[in-house]
Amino acid sequence: MSEELGLTVKKAEDFGKWYLEVIKKAEVVDTRYGVKGFQVFLPLATLIMKEIIKSFEDELEHKGHKPIMFPTVIPESSLKKEAEHIKGFSSEVFWITHAGKNKLEEKFCLRPTSETAFYPLYSIWIRSHLQLPLKLYQTGSMFRYETKMTKPLLRSREFIFIETHTAQKTFEDAEKQVKEDMEVFEKVTKEKLGISFILLKKPKWDKFPGAEDTYAFETIMPDGKILQLGTTHNLGEKFAKVFKIKYIDRDKEKKHVNQTCFGPGMSRITGAVIGIHGDDKGLILPPVIAPTQIVIVPIYTANTKAKVMEKCGEILGRIEAGGYRVHLDDREKYTPGFKFHEWELKGVPLRIEIGPIDIENRKITLVRRDFFERITIDEEKLEEFILETLDSIGFQLQKRANELMLIQDAKDYKNLKEKLKAGGFVRIPFCMRESCAKKLKNETTAEVRGTLFGKTEKLTKDKCAVCANKAKEMVYVAKAY
Amino acid sequence: MSEELGLTVKKAEDFGKWYLEVIKKAEVVDTRYGVKGFQVFLPLATLIMKEIIKSFEDELEHKGHKPIMFPTVIPESSLKKEAEHIKGFSSEVFWITHAGKNKLEEKFCLRPTSETAFYPLYSIWIRSHLQLPLKLYQTGSMFRYETKMTKPLLRSREFIFIETHTAQKTFEDAEKQVKEDMEVFEKVTKEKLGISFILLKKPKWDKFPGAEDTYAFETIMPDGKILQLGTTHNLGEKFAKVFKIKYIDRDKEKKHVNQTCFGPGMSRITGAVIGIHGDDKGLILPPVIAPTQIVIVPIYTANTKAKVMEKCGEILGRIEAGGYRVHLDDREKYTPGFKFHEWELKGVPLRIEIGPIDIENRKITLVRRDFFERITIDEEKLEEFILETLDSIGFQLQKRANELMLIQDAKDYKNLKEKLKAGGFVRIPFCMRESCAKKLKNETTAEVRGTLFGKTEKLTKDKCAVCANKAKEMVYVAKAY
Numbered sequence: 032m033s034e035e036l037g038l039t040v041k042k043a044e045d046f047g048k049w050y051l052e053v054i055k056k057a058e059v060v061d062t063r064y065g066v067k068g069f070q071v072f073l074p075l076a077t078l079i080m081k082e083i084i085k086s087f088e089d090e091l092e093h094k095g096h097k098p099i100m101f102p103t104v105i106p107e108s109s110l111k112k113e114a115e116h117i118k119g120f121s122s123e124v125f126w127i128t129h130a131g132k133n134k135l136e137e138k139f140c141l142r143p144t145s146e147t148a149f150y151p152l153y154s155i156w157i158r159s160h161l162q163l164p165l166k167l168y169q170t171g172s173m174f175r176y177e178t179k180m181t182k183p184l185l186r187s188r189e190f191i192f193i194e195t196h197t198a199q200k201t202f203e204d205a206e207k208q209v210k211e212d213m214e215v216f217e218k219v220t221k222e223k224l225g226i227s228f229i230l231l232k233k234p235k236w237d238k239f240p241g242a243e244d245t246y247a248f249e250t251i252m253p254d255g256k257i258l259q260l261g262t263t264h265n266l267g268e269k270f271a272k273v274f275k276i277k278y279i280d281r282d283k284e285k286k287h288v289n290q291t292c293f294g295p296g297m298s299r300i301t302g303a304v305i306g307i308h309g310d311d312k313g314l315i316l317p318p319v320i321a322p323t324q325i326v327i328v329p330i331y332t333a334n335t336k337a338k339v340m341e342k343c344g345e346i347l348g349r350i351e352a353g354g355y356r357v358h359l360d361d362r363e364k365y366t367p368g369f370k371f372h373e374w375e376l377k378g379v380p381l382r383i384e385i386g387p388i389d390i391e392n393r394k395i396t397l398v399r400r401d402f403f404e405r406i407t408i409d410e411e412k413l414e415e416f417i418l419e420t421l422d423s424i425g426f427q428l429q430k431r432a433n434e435l436m437l438i439q440d441a442k443d444y445k446n447l448k449e450k451l452k453a454g455g456f457v458r459i460p461f462c463m464r465e466s467c468a469k470k471l472k473n474e475t476t477a478e479v480r481g482t483l484f485g486k487t488e489k490l491t492k493d494k495c496a497v498c499a500n501k502a503k504e505m506v507y508v509a510k511a512y
Numbered sequence: 513m514s515e516e517l518g519l520t521v522k523k524a525e526d527f528g529k530w531y532l533e534v535i536k537k538a539e540v541v542d543t544r545y546g547v548k549g550f551q552v553f554l555p556l557a558t559l560i561m562k563e564i565i566k567s568f569e570d571e572l573e574h575k576g577h578k579p580i581m582f583p584t585v586i587p588e589s590s591l592k593k594e595a596e597h598i599k600g601f602s603s604e605v606f607w608i609t610h611a612g613k614n615k616l617e618e619k620f621c622l623r624p625t626s627e628t629a630f631y632p633l634y635s636i637w638i639r640s641h642l643q644l645p646l647k648l649y650q651t652g653s654m655f656r657y658e659t660k661m662t663k664p665l666l667r668s669r670e671f672i673f674i675e676t677h678t679a680q681k682t683f684e685d686a687e688k689q690v691k692e693d694m695e696v697f698e699k700v701t702k703e704k705l706g707i708s709f710i711l712l713k714k715p716k717w718d719k720f721p722g723a724e725d726t727y728a729f730e731t732i733m734p735d736g737k738i739l740q741l742g743t744t745h746n747l748g749e750k751f752a753k754v755f756k757i758k759y760i761d762r763d764k765e766k767k768h769v770n771q772t773c774f775g776p777g778m779s780r781i782t783g784a785v786i787g788i789h790g791d792d793k794g795l796i797l798p799p800v801i802a803p804t805q806i807v808i809v810p811i812y813t814a815n816t817k818a819k820v821m822e823k824c825g826e827i828l829g830r831i832e833a834g835g836y837r838v839h840l841d842d843r844e845k846y847t848p849g850f851k852f853h854e855w856e857l858k859g860v861p862l863r864i865e866i867g868p869i870d871i872e873n874r875k876i877t878l879v880r881r882d883f884f885e886r887i888t889i890d891e892e893k894l895e896e897f898i899l900e901t902l903d904s905i906g907f908q909l910q911k912r913a914n915e916l917m918l919i920q921d922a923k924d925y926k927n928l929k930e931k932l933k934a935g936g937f938v939r940i941p942f943c944m945r946e947s948c949a950k951k952l953k954n955e956t957t958a959e960v961r962g963t964l965f966g967k968t969e970k971l972t973k974d975k976c977a978v979c980a981n982k983a984k985e986m987v988y989v990a991k992a993y
Contacts, residue, residue: 065587065632066620072581074648081579098562100553102670103584103622103653104606106546122612125585127622130657131603139547141584141608151546161845167555171653172584176611189583364642 036372041311046254050306051183057313057376059305060183068181068188072298075377076184078322080191080301084170086223086320087193087295090215096166096195101148103172104139109147113273116146119240123175125188141174146241146266146292149196150274157198157288160280164204168195170297184302185258185512191297198276198288202243205265205289209246212263212293213484216248220260220295223319225429226250226303227436228260229456231481231507236465239292243267246484248295249509251435252306255454257480257511260303261295307432314378315400317428318421325350325357325417326379330367330386342390346383346413353414355421375400380424381417401427438507440491447496447508451477456509458488460502462495471497471508480507517853522792527735531787532664538794538857540786541664549662549669553779556858557665559803561672561782565651567704567801568674568776571696577647577676582629584653585620590628594754597627600721604656606669622655627722627747627773630677631755638679638769641761645685649676651778665783666739666993672778679757679769683724686746686770690727693744693774694965697729701741701776704800706910707731707784708917709741710937712962712988717946724748727965729776730990732916733787736935738961738992741784742776788913795859796881798909799902806831806838806898807860811848811867823871827864827894834895836902856881861905862898882908919988921972928977928989932958937990939969941983943976952978952989961988 038056042049054060061071072080088098104127111117124140142148149167157165173192181187195212199205213230220226228250238245242264252258271277271287280286308315318324327347331339343359350357358379360370367384374382382398389396393410401424408416437455441447450457461467461479468479482488488505495502519537523530535541542552553561569579585608592598605621623629630648638646654673662668676693680686694711701707709731719726723745733739752758752768761767789796799805808828812820824840831838839860841851848865855863863879870877874891882905889897918936922928931938942948942960949960963969969986976983 061633063633063636064583064629065590066583066585069583069585071583071633074578074580077579077581077650080581097555098558099555100558100561100672102545102547102550102552103655104547104550104670109546124612125608126610127606128609129607131605137547148545152542152544152552155544169558174584189585191581 036369036376038311038313038376042253042309046252046306049309049311053305053309053313053376054183057378059314062183066188068177070183070187070189072191075322076301079304079316079320080297082320082322083219083224083300083304084191084193084297086219087215087297088168088170090218091168091193091195094166094211094215095164096168099167099169100171101142101145101169103142105142105145105148106137106139108137109151110140112147113241113270116241116270120144123177125174125176143173143175144292144294145169145194146196146270150270150276150290153196153198153288154274154276157276157278160200160278163198163200163278163288164208165198166195166208167197168193182302182512184298184305187298190299193295193297195291195293197291198271199291200278200280200286200289202265202267202289205267205291208291209244209263209265209293212291213246215293216261216263216295220248220300221429223317224300224304225317225425225432226260226300226307227429227433229436229438229507230484232484233481234463234465234468234479234506236468237479237481239264241266241269243269247481249480250303250307251437251455251509252303252512253435255437255510257456257509258299258303259296259511260300261293263293264291266290266292307435308428309378312372313376315428316378316380318380318425321378321380322356323358323374323377323379324355324421325381325383326370326374327357327359327383327385328367328370328374329359329361330384335387338390339385339387343385346385346395349413350417353417355417381420399424441496442492443496448475451475451508451510454510456480456507458491458505458507459496460490460492460494461504461506462498462500463503463506464498464500467495467498467500475510477508477510480509480511482506517850517857519792519794519857523734523790527733527787530790534786534790534794534857535664538859540795543664547669549658551664551668551670553672556803557782560785560797560801561778563801563803564700564705564781564785565672565674565778567700568696568778569649569651571699572649572674572676575647575692575696576645577649580648580650581652582623582626582650584623586623586626586629587618587620589618590632591621593628594722594751597722597751601625604658606655606657624654624656625773625775626650626675627677627751631751631757631771634677634679634769635755635757638757638759641681641759644679644681644759644769645689646679647676647689648678649674663783663993665779665786668779671780674776674778676772676774678772679752680772681759681761681767681770683746683748683770686748686772689772690725690744690746690774693772694727696774697742697744697776701729701781702910704798705781705785706798706906706913707741707781707788708910708914710917710919710988711965713965714962715944715946715949715960715987717949718960718962720745722747722750724750728962730961731784731788732918732936732990733784733993734916736918736991738937738990739780739784740777740992741781742774744774745772747771747773788916789909790859793853794857796909797859797861799861799906802859802861803837804839804855804858804860805836805902806862806864807851807855808838808840808864808866809848809851809855810840810842811865816868819871820866820868824866827866827876830894831898834898836898852879862901880905922977923973924977929956932956932989932991935991937961937988939972939986939988940977941971941973941975942985942987943979943981944984944987945979945981948976948979948981958989958991961990961992963987
């Protein structure tokens with residue numbers, strides 16, 4: 032039976048197949064729901080996502096955001112108000128046209144994103160500079176009629192999202208907000224989940240529909256392709272003008288607010304955690320967000336069962352008292368070997384095995400999920416060891432993930448094409464013309480993903496690596512999901 | 513400015529108006545969203561609901577349920593499978609017919625409840641008695657095209673719900689599950705939220721569409737009308753037969769599972785907490801779920817400010833260390849009086865006032881939200897006092913709420929009509945015929961809500977109080993929301 036748990040595909044050999052197999056065997060997502068592109072988040076995905084959501088929500092609340100829940104539906108009249116916005120989303124929205132047997136007077140859509148849900152009320156709520164900044168977030172499902180091939184967690188027609196919507200006085204205040212979003216993203220995604228990323232300012236033809244500036248958090252998956260984990264946008268006054276969101280400033284003048292929105296993708300980040308950290312045995316979950324951080328597996332015969340189970344209960348109590356999420360696997364119908372495989376598959380970072388000999392010797396045996404190191408320690412050192420080891424596993428995952436962040440330089444088109452083969456980002460001098468980016472995409476399937484945020488990078492050559500016209504900025508080129 | 517915070521309607525004089533005013537002034541829900549019957553849950557509602565959701569989820573997980581997330585949409589073919597079910601919901605569902613400009617091949621609806629989302633996958637997942645019981649829950653939005661007048665939190669077209677879906681071996685196992693649901697509901701709603709209710713078995717004409725037995729948790733609102741807070745259903749084999757959910761039993765025979773589903777209504781329960789516990793000053797939140805349990809308001813002049821703020825910080829630290837949700841209101845632009853009113857309106861159970869004289873005397877002044885009792889204690893007794901007082905407030909709210917649970921007896925039709933005027937439930941001997949319940953409803957607007965669960969009540973008379981035919985059971989009659 033334990034054979035069934037084994038993965039048949041090696042991650043390094045075929046990442047795409049490995050990903051689908053691990054999602055299935057570890058019971059993360061079920062893709063057999065009857066509506067195309069919609070998936071069931073099984074308990075493991077739900078529990079992981081709940082932890083990731085909590086990490087983001089805590090950080091956001093710490094920065095002064097408050098939670099809110101807007102309706103899941105948006106009336107057509109609101110969605111259509113901002114011209115670029117509706118242009119960007121019109122082909123992607125699901126329309127609700129009927130209720131019972133009645134045709135609705137005005138149809139409404141399932142939110143693809145919620146600017147046009149929030150902002151009509153912002154125009155009612157916001158009156159004075161004393162109310163600014165306004166910082167609200169919501170967590171929930173978004174819906175987009177994706178025409179690209181869907182992939183569990185990474186691209187689906189319903190996905191889980193946190194979105195913040197803020198209003199500030201000035202464009203500069205909005206820029207500061209965008210920087211704060213970056214801090215939040217870094218703190219959770221890099222420090223807690225161990226996922227590396229770079230932050231790119233999107234070229235103007237690839238901005239969020241209705242934004243002044245769009246910044247994207249992008250990581251590299253093990254197959255070398257880029258995955259966008261989230262975005263943050265400086266909306267400037269664009270939506271404020273359309274939705275008439277004004278405040279009376281200290282100088283008594285009525286002014287438009289400046290806005291931002293920030294959207295870390297919860298299901299996508301979950302997919303990145305699985306794809307990036309997993310190995311040929313299954314998932315490896317970062318200890319901070321693992322739904323079960325430690326599993327205890329008893330090993331006994333009929334003669335030793337009572338003694339072993341008693342010790343298991345004692346150890347369980349000690350670990351629980353430390354505030355860890357720990358599970359004692361006392362199922363009778365499975366062997367210890369089966370349990371080992373199952374918990375390895377499901378990514379529990381640390382396993383404790385308790386058997387009669389260790390008990391005699393007042394020892395405990397532990398196995399790390401990251402490199403399967405088996406360690407025997409003195410019983411009294413348990414707490415100290417757990418603390419250090421979980422930290423060390425988190426650190427190890429972060430280190431391994433960081434090694435995936437391949438960024439190469441290319442000087443000319445030929446060199447670029449060559450380097451793209453290795454996956455990851457290739458940095459080139461670029462003319463910043465959309466037509467040139469299109470040519471590149473047509474010829475290589477690679478995209479101009481943006482310029483590095485936060486510093487102006489020196490041109491490595493004064494000619495665009497694609498068209499040989501004058502180069503304006505260094506851009507990051509890659510093939511993306 | 514503090515005038516604006518005051519309620520203009522007394523709760524005892526016009527509960528309906530009071531409820532709408534408190535919802536608006538305390539910024540609980542905004543009803544000005546552009547789609548009829550849909551509302552925005554403002555930060556206060558969202559925070560309260562998050563606490564209530566967490567209480568339920570913790571209890572459910574403690575009983576062995578695991579979280580899952582199914583899609584928000586259900587394909588027409590699944591929704592239509594169970595005949596009674598679709599009959600019950602067909603007039604209430606919102607239909608998604610288009611995506612972008614394309615007409616969908618199969619239309620799908622926004623889930624009104626998720627039996628028909630879960631059970632097609634249960635038929636794939638469940639194979640063996642070893643997998644039973646299967647206990648899963650999800651938390652999220654449900655959608656019903658309500659034609660009755662909507663009311664914030666109490667009845668709306670999108671509402672927040674927890675739903676459990678279980679599969680057991682036998683009908684008796686399902687009955688046990690239903691009893692466990694009742695324990696969970698009692699533990700959270702009564703013990704933590706201080707809301708009293710009775711548990712009624714619904715008459716057969718008023719069951720959940722597709723259920724064998726339906727039980728409802730019903731409370732009495734301050735206007736004497738009944739509010740259903742949740743339901744739990746024994747579905748028997750009905751859905752299992754339609755969706756072909758079978759397991760191989762220990763005896764090697766293939767059998768249909770027996771199922772249950774349980775749905776405590778999160779937005780409704782939030783509405784009940786607000787309606788039942790509030791008073792003429794605003795909300796009163798049960799300490800266990802109050803997003804802010806204690807607020808600290810500094811009282812100072814220019815001379816004493818530094819000293820007062822220093823003490824506030826010290827007290828804040830002490831209370832935070834105790835694990836309470838505490839907020840220091842250090843806003844400069846409002847007076848202490850304004851702050852008192854605002855936090856009373858928003859229902860914070862306990863207020864601490866810190867001023868220079870108390871500091872001199874090493875005293876602390878606290879005000880309870882339930883009866884505005886002002887108490888001055890020695891500084892070192894703070895922790896002990898908070899613990900006792902929050903408990904006492906919770907107990908007090910529960911006691912007051914229990915006093916609303918008016919259950920009267922009536923022997924005949926005239927007496928019944930008379931007693932219905934006082935609101936609450938009236939208990940009568942009844943013939944158990946649907947036609948007789950319809951007559952009663954037509955003539956009085958009151959409904960036969962069900963029989964008391966868990967004990968067979970002795971008939972107070974052998975004739976039905978409505979039609980004078982032979983009485984079969986004691987039923988609870990009431991006017992409901």
